[in-house]
Amino acid sequence: MKTLITGCSRGIGFGLVQEALKAGHKVYAVARNTSSLQKLASQHPEQLTLLQIDISQAGAIDELARRQSAEGLDVLINNAGMMTQGETAEDLAQSFWVNSTIPFLLSRALLPTLQKSAAPRVAQISTLMASIHDNSSGGYYAYRSSKTALNMLTRSLAIDHPQIAFALIHPGWVKTEMGGSRAPTEVSESVAGIWKVIMGMRPGNSGQFVNFKGEALPW
Numbered sequence: 241m242k243t244l245i246t247g248c249s250r251g252i253g254f255g256l257v258q259e260a261l262k263a264g265h266k267v268y269a270v271a272r273n274t275s276s277l278q279k280l281a282s283q284h285p286e287q288l289t290l291l292q293i294d295i296s297q298a299g300a301i302d303e304l305a306r307r308q309s310a311e312g313l314d315v316l317i318n319n320a321g322m323m324t325q326g327e328t329a330e331d332l333a334q335s336f337w338v339n340s341t342i343p344f345l346l347s348r349a350l351l352p353t354l355q356k357s358a359a360p361r362v363a364q365i366s367t368l369m370a371s372i373h374d375n376s377s378g379g380y381y382a383y384r385s386s387k388t389a390l391n392m393l394t395r396s397l398a399i400d401h402p403q404i405a406f407a408l409i410h411p412g413w414v415k416t417e418m419g420g421s422r423a424p425t426e427v428s429e430s431v432a433g434i435w436k437v438i439m440g441m442r443p444g445n446s447g448q449f450v451n452f453k454g455e456a457l458p459w
């Protein structure tokens with residue numbers, strides 16, 4: 241099985257690379273800077289390919305789509321994401337670009353390659369903060385709304401491409417640079433759960449919004 245993961249330099253993305261390697265997948269790890277992944281790559285030279293690509297830049301999606309169409313792909317994990325409390329036009333535009341537009345465009349660009357897989361899956365790393373139902377504390381305008389947009393874009397992809405399994409996965413509140421040191425969930429626990437959810441994804445349960453334990457979340 242072949243898995244491509246974005247945002248692998250640290251945190252949940254880095255943990256997911258380790259999880260996919262453990263599962264024996266051939267892994268394509270995308271990061272703006274791959275230096276933190278070099279050691280892992282030298283330990284798994286046949287299994288891990290490092291792709292130093294900034295997915296938020298023009299041409300990056302086409303390049304990845306071209307590469308993977310030659311290599312093949314079974315699982316896409318759109319993990320790269322940003323969180324800001326800024327509320328300027330630029331904060332909103334950048335958050336929507338990174339958190340919803342890029343994962344949508346990358347998913348769509350890789351669909352022709354995924355369609356050739358026997359068990360194609362697209363996992364979007366979303367967040368409970370995207371839930372309109374769950375929002376009782378406000379704030380985080382750019383982050384919340386850009387991830388809500390990701391949920392809607394993915395729900396439509398799931399409907400329009402019923403042969404591919406899509407899921408929106410909340411990783412928990414995780415101890416990473418984004419989650420901070422007070423977060424109750426370790427990266428290892430989160431990524432083990434996310435991986436299990438991904439392996440359980442089927443076209444029959446596509447388009448769900450779940451947490452890393454596989455529990456359904458309110459939209």
Ligand SMILES: NC(=O)c1ccc[n+]([C@@H]2O[C@H](COP(=O)([O-])OP(=O)(O)OC[C@H]3O[C@@H](n4cnc5c(N)ncnc54)[C@H](OP(=O)(O)O)[C@@H]3O)[C@@H](O)[C@H]2O)c1
Nearest residue numbers: 247248249251252272319320321367413414416417418419
């Ligand atoms: N931690 C939590 O509690 C939590 C909760 C809910 C959802 N999430 C979601 O989980 C995912 C991973 O988060 P994390 O906690 O691991 O965060 P993190 O430690 O901040 O890592 C974020 C990753 O995304 C990449 N990234 C950020 N901005 C980017 C951009 N403009 N272009 C390309 N790559 C970019 C970073 O790459 P660089 O190293 O190049 O900056 C890094 O690899 C995110 O989608 C986040 O929204 C996290």
